[in-house]
Amino acid sequence: MKLSIFITALASLTTFTLAQTINRTQTNGWGSTPSQRHYINHTQALAVVQAGINRAIEIGVPQNIAVLDPSAWLIAFVHMDNAFLGSIDISQKKAKTSVLYNGIPSIALQNRSEPGGDIYAIQETNGGTVVFGGGQPIFDPSGYFIGAVGCSGGTVAQDIDVAVHAAQAVGTTITAS
């Protein structure tokens, strides 16, 4: 892919969230360096995991729940009893996908990454990203992007539901339409 096309694709990814109230330049978006980022801490990450577990129990679907910081390091993870083993990797890659694109929900990439879409095969990059739902950004109460949570174990709708509940344990997330 030519660099210019790639930049155009990346720029259009950000339009997904322009309508949101979050200022992405200020909150770990374009141009941020690691020292400018705001990081989820392990207390918050555990709260996110616990809220995800609670929601998974409520809907009766065991989940894998992964929390990554804005540099894509794994901070907390749980494999709930009887959750799919294959979803351990998927949960982490969903969160990674959200982090790698400055806090988009992973589902935002879905239709455009299908054959014929302008970012087709983006899922093959970065050692594998996940372009369906269940990866959600986490914004703290001040609006800073502090990490992402990835949930996998049920249907995509269930995974998104659990991830949204999980993220809201310490702040807010973006609800993808």
Ligand SMILES: *[C@@H]1O[C@H](CO)[C@@H](O)[C@H](O)[C@H]1NC(C)=O
């Ligand atoms: C977002 O934050 C950046 C950096 O602080 C600032 O320069 C810019 O004006 C802000 N944009 C809006 C729309 O508030």
Ligand SMILES: *[C@@H]1O[C@H](CO)[C@@H](O)[C@H](O)[C@H]1NC(C)=O
């Ligand atoms: C983690 O962050 C929360 C929210 O800012 C804060 O209340 C808490 O003291 C922090 N915990 C640790 C161990 O730093």
Ligand SMILES: *[C@@H]1O[C@H](CO)[C@@H](O)[C@H](O)[C@H]1NC(C)=O
């Ligand atoms: C993908 O979905 C969004 C939101 O529903 C829509 O605006 C956009 O046109 C779709 N893109 C493609 C390539 O289908």
